[in-house]
Amino acid sequence: MAQVVAALAAVVPFVAVAELGRVLLGGGAGAVWGIVWVAVGALGARFVLFFLAGGLTHLADADLQLDLRRRMAFRLGQVPLGWFGSRNSGVVKKALQDDVTAMHHLVAHSLLDLTAGIVTPVAALGYLFWVDWRMALVTLVPVGLGLHFYFRAMAGYGENMVAYDQALGRINGSAVEFVNGIAVVKTFGQSRKAHERFTRAADDFATFFLDWVGGVTKVSAVGQILLSPVVMLLVVLGGGTVFVTSGWLAAADVLPFALLGLGIAAPITTLAHTSEQLRAARLAAAKVAAVLDAETLAAPEMVGADPVDGRVSLRGVHFGYAVDAPVLRGVDLELAPGTVTALVGPSGSGKSTLAKLLPRFFDVTEGSVSVGGVDIRELSAEQLYRRVSFVLQDVQLLRASVADNIRLAVPEAEQSTVERVARAAQIHERILALPRGYDSVIGEDARFSGGEAQRVSIARALLADAPILVLDEATAFADPESESAIQQALSTLVAGRTLLVIAHRLSTVAAADQIAVLNAGVVAELGRHEELLVRQGLYARMWAAHERAGSWQPHTSPLETR
Structure with a gap:
């Protein structure tokens, strides 16, 4: 709730500036100081609530990480010793440390970013539709096109990430094999072949990565350009010029779209980055869950008698x-x-x-x-x-x-x-x-x-x-x-x-x-x-x-x- 109010409060200063411009350009001055104090109050409330919400989620994240690590340590103390034989220490360390840490964004930031990314543009659009619904629709044109290209860029992301992990695993494996076996292969004069295996794995990885990123980059670049402040401003000013010259909109009413229209695209870009981090956090959470779900040795319901001898x-x-x-x-x-x-x-x-x-x-x-x-x-x-x-x-x-x-x-x-x-x-x-x-x-x-x-x-x-x-x-x-x-x-x-x-x-x-x-x-x-x-x-x-x-x-x- 604190983040919702903070996101709404973040829009108020821009609305206040827009209304201040409309008042002054319209020849009025009576309500100027009232608008200023509303903006100042909203700005102060936004900072207080923002830090309050962030502090609460970070405390929750710290509690969750502590609880997960305690539960995992307790679980690892109950699994069969043979469980560790099929996993190296790096796997256990990654689950206990890296994967739990990777969930930090999920708890501490994602809910706040999602809330701000939804509430802020919706509130801004609500105000802009109140000013003039036709001009608000014009403002949404680059946003819609940008989202279209973004979703095209993200198509097949899950499958490509699996292939990326597999390709990275192959290059890591060949690197470890090359380093660990360098003494042997050099002794028998096979260092060239061992190096060729590593080079081939690296080349395969580079080819896959460049093919994937090359296709995604072109499409995502178009989406980012459409959502950029420059394009948003050009659309607002171009549409505003048409509306003003056609008599559909007063010149002063273009100011709210120039101020708030630019801010609509920024939260959407943030949501795109947040979704990627959420995917990574979801993968980490699955690995943590796998450790927490590891089969444990059955413990006796009650401790039995001590063995009588060493037979x-x-x-x-x-x-x-x-x-x-x-x-x-x-x-x-x-x-x-x-x-x-x-x-x-x-x-x-x-x-x-x-x-x-x-x-x-x-x-x-x-x-x-x-x-x-x-x-x-x-x-x-x-x-x-x-x-x-x-x-x-x-x-x-x-x-x-x-x-x-x-x-x-x-x-x-x-x-x-x-x-x-x-x-x-x-x-x-x-x-x-x-x-x-x-x-x-x-x-x-x-x-x-x-x-x-x-x-x-x-x-x-x-x-x-x-x-x-x-x-x-x-x-x-x-x-x-x-x-x-x-x-x-x-x-x-x-x-x-x-x-x-x-x-x-x-x-x-x-x-x-x-x-x-x-x-x-x-x-x-x-x-x-x-x-x-x-x-x-x-x-x-x-x-x-x-x-x-x-x-x-x-x-x-x-x-x-x-």
């Missing part, structure tokens, strides 16, 4: 990322407390998927996963992660101090405890070499290699001290120096725990208590290393291929030091 049981486990594409089918597996179970199998057999069900990255579609006799779906997140920890190859460190990264599982841990687990993880000396030691911030004055980051994650797991550990073989891609340090850290970490290992190199799990061989989502074989070799099945063939490849290296596996 893990998988019974009839079925799982698929899509309903019609099962990854695991009827898996039965028992992990006794304090034992090591290794998952091996061909690529795509479901090893990583099965291991991620235990820390509840996803929920099974059929069957159950239980810890200490309790289905993990009946455990609260706090109960589960007190008992299950994991160390994966893809290490994620937060933009926080090194100490806080280690303290994630136990925020109240004392500094001495943090340093103790860092020593056990073979990373203490490297942290001390940082500019601020344990207070150094990841990404600012603390940058770790892959092996060093892995040891920080091992220190984190040591501090968590969970009795069950899921280990995606952390040394698979480490250099020899890092591998030695990681092996020592893992030897400390795995001692006395129930361990589920995803094995990439068979030699590292030869000493496991049991080896589960997965193939096409089922447990094809189960037993110790020697037993599986005797059976001459899939595991024996994998082991033979492993030895032929010469990948076996005599080193100490952390499993052998338990």
Whole structure:
């Protein structure tokens, strides 16, 4: 309402000036000061109401952004951990920060702009029709033509924006591919081809964009010219001249059209820009809604009993990322407390998927996963992660101090405890070499290699001290120096725990208590290393291929030091 009154008040000073001119040109002077004071009062009211309306919408926008970010953060705390695996941090950051910010115009400005863009020209036209309806129709001619060309320019905007996003995505993808792979392509003398792929994507994008914008620019330029103040003034003066010379209109009555006719087109141009910003805000709102609608893990209605021990049981486990594409089918597996179970199998057999069900990255579609006799779906997140920890190859460190990264599982841990687990993880000396030691911030004055980051994650797991550990073989891609340090850290970490290992190199799990061989989502074989070799099945063939490849290296596996 404040903006409606403000928009009406914005028209009053122009009406007052027009009426003042009509009075003075008509030879009258009695009502001059009354008209002046009305104009001054309307101008003051307009500024007060305008700032009031703007302040209210900006406060509403701030409240909405805070509420959305809180709700999204809460939602992200409830989604399966696997949800993040299919999305990089940039996607989450964009939703939390950029997309919420993009909605600023929708809340803080769009309603005000739409209100002013409608009320102001309607009020001005109402006054002009009161002065002379025929001249008002003449004034509307360039407005109607300008709107016609504007709508022509915007035809197909939605489809073109989709194509624009896709073309931009292709050029971004080729740029990332080119930058990330430059060392490899230069090594093999293929930098020219890689550069050509990037150049081709850039040229395709430029061709599409120029074709789209070229057609739109010509039509929109005509519309903008028709709505420009110069054209509006020429139409008003030309039409006014005809009307005055024909005796249809007094000369003084042309003044209102010269003053207010120019102001009719400006709000329409504002509405055009506002509609574009509203489209962008609508797209951002859809992305925010997608995060808020993300499927969450079912929480237990009431917290159940604590697991009695570290025994893990998988019974009839079925799982698929899509309903019609099962990854695991009827898996039965028992992990006794304090034992090591290794998952091996061909690529795509479901090893990583099965291991991620235990820390509840996803929920099974059929069957159950239980810890200490309790289905993990009946455990609260706090109960589960007190008992299950994991160390994966893809290490994620937060933009926080090194100490806080280690303290994630136990925020109240004392500094001495943090340093103790860092020593056990073979990373203490490297942290001390940082500019601020344990207070150094990841990404600012603390940058770790892959092996060093892995040891920080091992220190984190040591501090968590969970009795069950899921280990995606952390040394698979480490250099020899890092591998030695990681092996020592893992030897400390795995001692006395129930361990589920995803094995990439068979030699590292030869000493496991049991080896589960997965193939096409089922447990094809189960037993110790020697037993599986005797059976001459899939595991024996994998082991033979492993030895032929010469990948076996005599080193100490952390499993052998338990």
